[in-house]
Amino acid sequence: MNIKTTKLLSDLNEQLNFIELEIDNQITRCESSIEIILKVLINLKNLISKFKFKSETEEIQFFKEIKPQFSSKLIYYNMVYKIEMKRPNGGNRIVKKYFQNELQKLKAYFDNELDFYKYYRSGSSYLDHKYFLRGKFDIKLALDSYYFETDASFSTSHDFKVARILANDLIQLYIEDQLIMIENKDLGDKSQRKPNTKLIWTSSKVALTELIYALHSEGVFNNGAADLKDIAENFEHIFEIDLGQYRRTFLEIRARKNDKTKFITTLNEGLLKRMENSDEVI
Structure with a gap:
């Protein structure tokens, strides 16, 4: 069943x-x-x-x-x-x-x-x-x-x-x-200074949403005082991406049966692998 x-x-x-x-x-x-x-x-x-x-x-x-x-x-x-x-x-x-x-x-x-x-x-x-x-x-x-x-x-x-x-x-x-x-x-639209190098987010929107929630949970911006909404809007501006209903996406991430933090786990594994590689250029 x-x-x-x-x-x-x-x-x-x-x-x-x-x-x-x-x-x-x-x-x-x-x-x-x-x-x-x-x-x-x-x-x-x-x-x-x-x-x-x-x-x-x-x-x-x-x-x-x-x-x-x-x-x-x-x-x-x-x-x-x-x-x-x-x-x-x-x-x-x-x-x-x-x-x-x-x-x-x-x-x-x-x-x-x-x-x-x-x-x-x-x-x-x-x-x-x-x-x-x-x-x-x-x-x-x-x-x-x-x-x-x-x-x-x-x-x-x-x-x-x-x-x-x-x-x-x-x-x-x-x-x-x-x-x-x-x-x-x-x-209204507010003019903001753009960085010299344009970065394009090429992973999935779900992965970016997972990262945003992780950063917000850890309180890494403004000594933990930054709102989730503000963090999401900044990421949307930086990468020129529309995350849509990211709160709904988080509910779907939370409902995962296996590895709820799939993207974060992948980041962790990738970084550990890089650290273990002595020949990796820092």
Whole structure:
């Protein structure tokens, strides 16, 4: 099961990444992404319909950890689609207020679901048998009405809530990125002295994002007082590169199963190899 779902998720991420690169219009991008995700969810549902879980633990793992990774993407792109469709045509001040209101909506959802947020974020499991087993819902747990309209063979009372939490993390980053872009427009282009030698970043944007987060974590700029946003903008300016939603990229890096710091590990290994080579020119 894990091998098949991992392959499905990997293929889905690959298709979504391709769309991110190929389609510039955000609304069109969301439409294409939603279409693909729906097809993959149908495949996932068919897979589960033919599969018998070996234990309750395995079933809980699927509905708590695996399915939300798929459904959260659908929630994310659908909500971004709605946000962009309703984006006002006014000036920066109006658009900024609009996105701030969207952040407030996320906070309202968080406040309303605070108990489950705490349960999920803390890694608790004492209610998993009620939350993530099919047909084991407890009406006293304040269920959303949508649950009673879902396919009971492919849903539990709380797998959607987990997906919503994961999606909300990404939506918050998306909105914050939009607000940063608005602030940058307000500030306007500032002339800065350029170095004599132009450097071009030829590794991946993911690798650069990993490096930026590592440097920020170590506090190497301004005695640790530099904001992540400022560091990222400086790197973007130096290398004339658009890192896009680098906060979202970091979430993907953090979710890696193996070697979360792949680029940093490669740097470390390369430097150690250079130090061990006595003939290397310093």
